[in-house]
Amino acid sequence: MIEITAKLIRGPVYFSGEVIECLVTFSNPPNPIHQISQSHSDIFESLAWASAQVHCQCSANNKIVFSEKLNTTARLAAINANTTFAPWQQDSGHVVLNTKPKILFCDLRLSPGESKTYIYKETIPSDAPPSYRGHAVKYSYKITIGTQRVNMAIKLLRVPFRVLSLSELPEVAACNDSVDLSPNNPFMETQHRETPLDVALQTLQNLTTRRSPNFYNITNGRGRVVRFCLFKNSYKLGEDIVGTFDFSNATVSCAQVSVALQSEEHVSEEYRRGKVSTPTFASYNKHHEMCMGLKYSHLVLPIPLHVTPDFTTDLMMLKWRLHFEFVTTSKLVEMPNDNTTNWQGPLTLDVETMIWDLPVHIHPTTMPPNTTQQTKYSIVI
Secondary structure: EEEEEEEEOOOOEOOOOEEEEEEEEEEEEOOOOOOOOOOOHHHOEEEEEEEEEEHHHHHHEEOOOHHHHHHHHHHHHOOOOOOOOOHHHHOOEEEEEEEEEEEEEEEEEEOOOOOOEEEEEEEEEOOOOOEEEEOOOEEEEEEEEEEEEEOOOEEEEEEEEEEEEOOOOOHHHHHHHHOOOOOOOOOOOOOOOHHHHHHHHHHHHHHOOOOOEEEEEEOOEEEEEEEEEEEEOOOEEOOOEEEEEEEEOOOOOOEEEEEEEEEEEEEOOOOOOOOOOOOEEEEEEEEEEEOOOEEEEEEEOOOOOOOOOOOOOEEEEEEEEEEEEEEEEEOOOOOOOOOOOOOOOOOOOOOOEEEEEEEEEOOOOOOOOOOOOEEEOOOOO
């Protein structure tokens, strides 16, 4: 009996273009005291080989997406596989990314109580799609470790992880093609050259820290409802979306306002079932406030760390927006002022709801949200 244990060194979240490292340990537990080996060969446990591979699997909702077109691609990939170790063929959906398998060892023999650890390293492609779990489409990543005893079936151990894509940043592609034209002096200390990942993270930092307040005068058929200010349009995961409401110059009374952070999942026309192109919306954090009589108010809407930032693939596109709902009155409600001695609010209000959407951009965080506790995955063969 051999126990195989795998653990990601730096946690379960990685950027596209980053190197992922996984510790894989093969252990032969010590024999019980009462067990006596019949021969010298009974002492050792052996494995013929072990390999590891990263692959991204895409599964789709058959009611929304033409899965037949995707499955055709999957079958062609399976036919052209150059190795019998193709673990992605056993998963549902189709493979969109698989790295070349790397051999960890050949002909491993372990005595009782002995263990050996190997480090599997692989670079996640810079154009890899992000991990995503939506209503119509799902992208999931795994490291699969495969091993086999002689004349036995292949056993697989899967280690899931999350990928945050940096390929959507506007300036990354241009920076990756830059050439170092500085003079080469052999007597000077070699300076650290920025990697494409460093450039992408710096671009991300510059993009999300730049503040440019935008003001929006929100009106309906009766007049001005509110003036809304959003301090910037691009955010990172884990940030707060902060805005202000100015009702001081309103000509229409607003009784309450609610704001929801929503994702928009658009399936490409080529793969979409039916002619209707209605996107799928999902709401996350929500801000709700009674604002009757207020002159000023503010909005603080946290962006969850577990959501997926903006991205686009051949199959789908994910966008984000702020969804506003204003409950306004048909007549302007007179509110008390400094000279008012006695005031009573209206018993009933004739109201109507107005909807307004404001697109925003959500990008990955500059620090992957890895937890301190590392999950171990294991099988026994």
